[in-house]
Amino acid sequence: MINLILFGPPGSGKGTQASKLVEEFNLVHISTGDLFRFEMKNDTPLGLEAKQYISKGELVPDSVTIGMLKNKMTKHPEAKGFIFDGFPRTIPQAEALDQLLAETDQSINGLFALQVEDEEIIKRILSRGATSGRADDLDETIIRNRISVYKDNTLDVYDYYAAKKKASTIEGVGSIEQISNRLRKAVSATI
Numbered sequence: 227m228i229n230l231i232l233f234g235p236p237g238s239g240k241g242t243q244a245s246k247l248v249e250e251f252n253l254v255h256i257s258t259g260d261l262f263r264f265e266m267k268n269d270t271p272l273g274l275e276a277k278q279y280i281s282k283g284e285l286v287p288d289s290v291t292i293g294m295l296k297n298k299m300t301k302h303p304e305a306k307g308f309i310f311d312g313f314p315r316t317i318p319q320a321e322a323l324d325q326l327l328a329e330t331d332q333s334i335n336g337l338f339a340l341q342v343e344d345e346e347i348i349k350r351i352l353s354r355g356a357t358s359g360r361a362d363d364l365d366e367t368i369i370r371n372r373i374s375v376y377k378d379n380t381l382d383v384y385d386y387y388a389a390k391k392k393a394s395t396i397e398g399v400g401s402i403e404q405i406s407n408r409l410r411k412a413v414s415a416t417i
C-alpha cells in the first residue's frame with residue numbers, strides 16, 4: 227500500500243497534481259474539499275454545517291472532517307493506497323489519519339509540499355474563481371483568510387511529518403507537466 231499526502235497552500239495545485247499521481251500510481255484520490263463541496267451542492271446536513279466555515283475560509287471542525295474522511299476510506303477497501311489532498315490540515319487530523327492507517331498496519335509514505343508564493347496563489351485562485359463556481363475563490367478577503375489559516379494551523383502538519391522524516395518540498399511554480407515530473411521523481415524516490 228502507498229499512502230501519500232499532497233500538501234501546500236490553497237491554490238498551489240494539489241488537486242491538479244493529485245489527478246496525475248493517481249493515474250501514475252493507481253491510488254484513490256481523496257480531496258476533502260471536493261467531498262465538502264459535494265455535500266454542500268446536495269444540501270445535506272453535513273454540507274450545511276461545513277458551509278458555515280467554508281464560506282468564511284475557516285476550517286471545518288476536526289471531528290466533522292475526520293468523520294467524513296473515515297467514511298470515504300471505508301468505501302474503498304480495494305484501494306492500493308490513497309492520495310490525500312487538502313487533508314490533514316491540523317495536527318489532530320494528522321494524528322487521526324496515522325491512527326486510522328495503523329489499524330490496518332499502514333502508514334503515510336510521504337508528504338509532498340507544493341511551494342508557491344502568496345501573491346501567485348491569490349492570482350491563481352481568483353482566476354480559478356471565474357469558472358470554479360466556488361464562492362470562496364471569488365473574494366480576496368476570504369482567500370487571504372484561507373492563506374492565514376494555512377499558516378496558523380496547517381503548516382504545523384508539515385513539521386509533524388518532517389519530524390518523522392516523511393516530508394519533502396516541491397517547487398510548485400512552472401508548467402503542470404514540469405511540476406508533475408518533479409513530483410513523480412520525489413514520490414518514486416520515497417516508495
Ligand code: C5P
Pocket residue numbers: 236237258259260262279280281283284285286287291311312313314315362372
Ligand atoms: O482543500 P480545499 O481548498 O478545496 O478546501 C476548501 C475549504 O474546505 C477550505 O478552505 C476549508 O474551509 C474546508 N476544508 C476544511 N478542512 C479540510 C479540507 C477543507 O475545513 N481538511
Ligand code: MG
Pocket residue numbers: 240241257259311312
Ligand atoms: Mg483542491
